[in-house]
Amino acid sequence: MCGICGFVNLKKKINNEKDILFKMTETLTNRGPDEKGYFYSEKAMLGHRRLIVIDPNGGKQPMTFKYNENTYTLVYNGQIYNTKELKEFLTEKGFIFETHSDTEVLLKAFIYFKEDVVKHLNGIFAFAVWNENKNELFMARDHFGVKPLFFALKDDYLVFASEIKSILEFPTIKPVINKNGICELFGIGPAHTAGTTVFEDIYELKPATFIIYNHNGIKEEKYWKLISKPHNDSLGKTCEKVQLLLEDSIKRQLVSDMPLCTFLSGGLDSSIITLYAANYCRDNGLPPLDTYSIDYVDNDKNFVKSDFQPNSDGYYIEIMNRKLYAKHHKIVIDTPELAEALEDAMIARDCPGMADVDSSLLLFCRNVKNEMTVALTGECADEIFGGYPWFFREDALNSNTFPWSIALDERQKLLNPIISKEVNLKEYIDYQYNKSLSEVEILKEDSKETAEKRKISYLTLNWFMQTLLDRSDRMGMYNGFELRVPFCDYRLAEYVWNIPWEQKALNGREKGLLRYVMKNKLPAEIVDRKKSPYPKTHNPTYLKKVNEMLTDIMKKPNSPIKELLNTKYIMDIINTDGSAFTRPWFGQLMTGPQLMAYLCQVNMWLERYQPRIEI
Secondary structure, eight states: OEEEEEEEESSSOOTTOHHHHHHHHHTTTTTOBSEEEEEEOSSEEEEEEEOOOSOTTTOOSSEEEEETTEEEEEEEEEEETTHHHHHHHHHHTTOOOSOOOHHHHHHHHHHHHGGGGGGGOOEEEEEEEEETTTTEEEEEEOTTOOSOOEEEEETTEEEEESSHHHHTTSTTOOOEEOHHHHHIIIIITTSOOTTOOSSTTOEEOOTTEEEEEETTEEEEEEOOOOOOOOOOOOHHHHHHHHHHHHHHHHHHTTOOSSOEEEEOOSSHHHHHHHHHHHHHHHHTTOOOEEEEEEEETTHHHHOOOOSSOOSOSHHHHHHHHHHSSEEEEEEEEOHHHHHHTHHHHHHHHTSOOSTHHHHHHHHHHHHHHTTOSEEEOOTTHHHHHTOSGGGTOHHHHTSSSOTTOOOHHHHHHHBOHHHHHHOOHHHHHHHHHHHHHHTOOOOTTSOHHHHHHHHHHHHIIIIIHHHHHHHHHHHHHTTTOEEEOGGGOHHHHHHHHTSOHHHHTGGGOTTHHHHHHTTTTSOHHHHHOOOOOSOOOOOHHHHHHHHHHHHHHHHSTTOTHHHHBOHHHHHHHHHTTTGGGSSOSBTTTBOHHHHHHHHHHHHHHHHHHOOEEOO
């Protein structure tokens, strides 16, 4: 796992612009704390920061290989899980390998398959290949966008990087926010529309997409999508295939030359990952698997049951500990740490994010990084198998908007009244929502319920899941720590996408099919446990702390948030401790305290990035 960056100019020589590359690369040090590398040529410059996971000596980047009079140079962030099969195939085709790194396999696979290489990859990846002879840059991103990649076109330069902060080091690219940026930040946020960023003229390479940049301009192409087709397998056959695909995905992702662990919450998803991983360690004569959980000071005293968080984790973690060939570690975070890490979490995302839901994961990863380099998590099972409350709640299903973000009026009220007259958040959200729904392919064989759940599943996969994947990558890589997501295997997603809702929600339960598949493998308490999200703090001192932070911001006459947002409305939120937001305003966890923390992050972001606002 790494950070990549670079720039290309096809119209002039750029040999003397190394300092720009050095600055861009330096911003990605957190992503790759172990090594750095550079490539220079007359038309292209590439930078790389490396987190060593596979083949410490053989995986150095940028990696260059000459083949049939062409010279190819690769910078790559990710992990290819079918490296073994690709290497065997390419060896049969005459390629010779000098390392056991997936970097070398990816480069030579690109040389053989060209742009079709993405159709042969199973993994998480964002990479760029410069073809010196053709003066051509190829860039691609994995199926679900687990690994980030951004780019900008400015004054004959194509500039790209793993993170926006790196692109902003390019001297002619400035942080500018227009109406769409405001809508992304306060209407869609902390989610975002695929392909966009909050900054004008800085774009995200969409998931499952590649671009080719040469003298003909820029060509963008989507190489994969979920395709709706009839599901004819019996329930028994369906369960068998789901189990095989899931087990294969988990085992492929256990490859690492560095210490590897799993995150274990005692929920269904993390317990499945941990069970297979622990069994793999036992069956292969490896030491017991290390597992980690997060909790907060005094959370056991302050936990409050809700529809969105019905139970706490400790009891269920202990059940799994008794069953597993594993060694468990508990990380406990204190309230002041959560608040103090809000700024780091914002910097990691280059944008305000999920407040303490982000900062807690950042701190969790920071603590685990002291002993581990890689972790497998249960992320994405709820999106793939239908686990969220909004798949079942009538108010969410009938909201005619993104069901994890229904507080549209409150979002509009956040804006400065002058800006609010110019920016209609609902109009922008409605456009993005309806555009997404128009992309869903409904089959004539689909029952009414399956058709409706296809829509909500599509929205969840392409919007909410992207937010969580972005969170996982940024909070992990800010600490030089790699998070892997076995449920996000595209083969598993392809298969489950077409399973009828009546099977997917077997017995009327969220993730009913997944529970049924695991009923003889996990303790009954785990299989039957009601869905509970990533834990947040329930300590009232956190609410007090973020209230104080936001109050201090609003007392300062020059706080930049005052120009952007509605001061009176924010003071109302402060004075009522966010009590108007007892139901989540985003996702399952973000209520009043998280809204105040989000507003603190907005001010921190405005101060640090100093964007020019053009309405």
